Amino acid sequence: MTDWYRDKKILLAVSGGIAAYKAAELTRLLIKQGAQVRVMMTQAAQAFIPAKTLAILSQNPVLTDASWQRDGDTVDHVAWANWANLILVVPATANLIGKIAQGLADDVVSTTIMASRADKVLAPAMNDGMWASPALQRNISQLKADDWLIIDPVTGFLAEGYEGTGRLADLNDIVNQLPIRLLARVDNILKDKQVVITAGGTQEALDPVRYLTNRSSGKMGYALAEAAAERGAQVILIATVKRPVPYGVKLIKVSDTQSMLGAVESYLPGASVFIAAAAVSDFRPVQLAKNKIKKMPGQTSWQLALTLNPDILATVGQAKKPQQVVVGFAAETQNLADNAQKKLASKGADMIVANDVSDQAAGFNSNDNAVILFIKNQSPQTVALADKLVIARKIIDQTMALLASKVLE
Template sequence: MELQGKRILLIISGGIAAYKSLDLIRRLRERGATVRPVMSRAAQEFVTPLAVGALSASHVYTDLFSREDEQDVGHIRLARDCDLIVVAPATADLMAKMAHGLADDLPSAVLLATDRPVLVAPAMNPVMWNAAPTRRNVETLKTDGIHLIGPMKGEMAESGEAGTGRMAEPLEIVATVVALLSPQHKPLAGKRAIVTSGPTHEPIDPVRYIANRSSGKQGHAIAAALARLGAEVTLVSGPVTIADPRGVTVRHVETAEEMRAAVLSCLPADIAVMVAAVADWRVVGTAGQKIKKQPGEPPAPLVLTENPDILKTIGHHEQRPTLVIGFAAETENVEANGRKKLAAKGADLIVANDVSPDTGIMGGDRNRVRLISHGGIEDWPELGKDAVAERLAALIAERLNQGKSD
């Protein structure tokens, strides 16, 4: 059993998705884990400690000020006497407490006192998930090293509500738990990887530029995932607002020319994953001063020239990495355009996706990709960008270890 002997502290907070925690307990125990539950006061309005205790075969901890449980500073013991803490569901309220270091109840006190890995499965209304404070808190938690899974897109408990906010399914959470608690095998140890991420900004004048809506989330997640598998990773990032990933050397650039130079300076390498949404064109002769409007006059024409093709350069370079992967962000004919890119760029694999505005992928937290290689096409389900990164990093490790690049 994958989790034999592992000790999981399961924190259940107060959302309708708390009912899924009952199945999660069963799935974890089926795989050999010991599950010790902690419930917030609000969680007990959705599922009872009796049901949780019956399924976990464990005492259920509910009160920070319990005379019985706190005789030996119980919240500290709970925080440390485990291999992993899972928060499922994680409400916006509990995530805000985690981000700001609050500890006014048993779940938040345990989370602040722990030195163990923490996996959070958010669940809330889509408007709450997309609210600015929640987005800030999510970024803080990621920077603090908290692992997140989900939320998923779909129907909400509220009638007529749909969007991103559903808690990840128990089996998906279990798979992530298994991955986090597996022996720290480093299949990419000794390998060097280059990852590009984010947009490029091509200046028009000192205050204006040509850009796109790329957030850098997918590229940053891939860099972090490769590093966790032991690779020595250099991330070449265009202008983004997200934090640098841990364990990665980051080189910040602005333009396509700067990104190209930075990538080439990182050669030789074993792996190149070109995720950045590089601007296709730049302005010829950037203005030294802000271009002013002239009353009654048409705007000054912008003369554009093509930017360097970084993926093609790497794919045909004399120091070409063993495995070259490109990304194709398309709004139509995803498969056909991905196949053309694979052939033209000298890549081993193209990760293609539909970034039409209604998908929410460009700048969002989820992705649905299609892997196009010389051997065929593989469709992946919609996943969080961190989950896409983990799967892609595992695929890269598998291909390198098999000595394959197609």
């Protein structure tokens, strides 16, 4: 789980569409992520969901036209605008979109939005005909030009009783993509570059039922994909395991080492960075049985003939272009530093990320990791135990530094 929401001050603006009832669940999701949430509502929104519901869930009073117009010693729309780090308009109706795009401020929601310098995001929800209308699309284009982030509606079952494009995006998708898309706006050397990452343990088939594999969960590779996506990279994740895919990441599902190598080689020519985070089997069975291998009567042992698999990291390291960065992993149970240094020298990698997988707090299937970064002509860098996404961001930061040094060469 990303830590981006922790202590984030989010002002949720709810406008008057049938999807307004979803603001209750969205408020809960944001608070569960660690955010502080306040809610403001248009008059029309209150016809779909009571302000009291959102006040209880957010544990804050709700700003409405009625409360805004009461006498007091504060200018509420300015105070709330200054409080927020992020304004999130969900759902955004065609009417409110039009107001914001044209610079109108005739109620508490539109006035507060205009007064705020916070990041601004909206998720439209409406009938498919309204979403497709030229006027609405002109307003969306204007908001994008004004630096709004738009979470497009999806195709689904609409309130009118048929399938169409205009349905509010899934709330979990909204929560998951927001941090990545906002972080990816920042210019850096990885932005718009292609990054290829492998993840998970390969599966070398013995027969139609069994395969040889290892204990890799793929969590580190997926975390690296998310961290690279946060930097605005075009991420290709080649994985043997299926986990929730970070926003903007293209997943290529493979099973064994040979299929993983084939996928890597197909994307490598356009890549600026390759990160080999997968736990690849060194050997595979010499023969793949067409049918399930059966135990014979009286059999007490079984000899399995294996042959060497291709070395994906070494293959890429030897074929890399001068300005490509190649990063490998060394999952070790002993002699970590010696083995990592040998791997750095022999594989053609620019960096080796070494970790002790015998440590239950940081090994396979753990949500945390602790690593040492080995880079040519540099002292090893120790990254202390932390969540794998935190570790992944450190690895991506160092990868960006290596990429920058190659660009300058």
